[in-house]
Amino acid sequence: MPELPEVEVVKQSLEKKILNLIIKKVKFNDINLRYRLNKGGFSKIIGKKFKKIKRRSKFLIFEIERNIYMLVHLGMTGKFFFIDKKNIKYKTSFYYTINQKKDQKHDRVIFLFKNNQKLIYNDVRKFGFIKLYNRSEFEKNFHLKKLGPEPLERDFNFRYLKEYFFKRNRSIKNILMDQNCIAGLGNIYVNEILFLSKIKPSRKVVSLNDIEIEKIIKNTKRILNKSIKSGGSSIKDFSSDNGKKGLFQQHFKVYGRKGKKCSNVDCNNNITKSSISNRATYYCNQCQK
C-alpha cells in the first residue's frame, strides 16, 4: 500500500500524536511479522519516549531515548492507529477508514503509554516489520545502506539520473522501482510517473533522451508532492461500512485502468495492462512512446 507519500503522511500524523509519551508496556498479539519480533528486546524501551520520527524511503525511523532506534517498514498493508484517553481510535492517515471489528483482528503490536493512550501497529498481510537497534547497530543495518537518493531531495537530479542510466540495459519501469536507484517509489507511482512523462514503461533507459530524463524527474517530484499534500493517495479505502467509495480510483490516471479510456482528453485509446518485472504495468499505447 504505502509508497513514499503515504509513509510521509503516516510520519507526520504520528508526530502529532505520540512524541514524548512515556511507554508503559508493549503488547504482542502476533510476533511473526516479516521478521520475528524479539519480545524481550522491547523491555529496554519501557519507561522511555519516542523523541523523534524520521522517514527514509518507505522506512520509518523512531528515535527513542538513550540511542535506541526503532525501524519500521509497513510492507504492503501495515498501518498505525492511535487511541486516545477517551478510547477514540484515530487513523494515522486519511486513506484508511476505521472499521473496528475488521481492524482489530490484525492488530499485531500495541504500545501502551503511561497516560493510557495507545499506538497500534496493524498489518493484514504481515509483510511489514519492526526492529529495535542501538545506535551502532542501527548505523550498520543493511536496510538503509544501499538506498538511492530521496526523490524530493536535490541530489535526485538530471546529472544523477543520467549517470545512473549510462550503460544500464534495463527498462525505465524496472529501474524506477529499484530502491538503489531512487528510494521510495513503488509500482503505483512509477506507472503514474511514466504516464505523465509519456514514456512507455518497457523503454530501455539507454534510449531515453535528455528531455525525457528531465520530464521523469519533474513529474516524480510533482506527483509525490501533490500526493503528500492531499494526504497520501495510493491506497484503496477498503472499509465497506460507510458506503463511501475509496479515493483510490479518482486519483490515478493509469494505474488500475485496464481497458478504460486514456485519461488524456485528446486520446481515444484504451489503457493496456502488461507485466514488467513481475508487476502490473499500465500504459497508453498511443500517448506513451
Next chain:
DNA sequence: AGGCATGTTACAGG
C-alpha cells in the same frame, strides 16, 4: 476456485 494485490529479498541462470 483461481488470480491478483501498494514490498522486499534470495536465488538460479544467462
Next chain:
DNA sequence: ACCTGTAACATGCC
C-alpha cells in the same frame, strides 16, 4: 559484475 525471472512471505478480496 550485470541483468532477468521466479518464488517466497501471509492474508483477503473479486
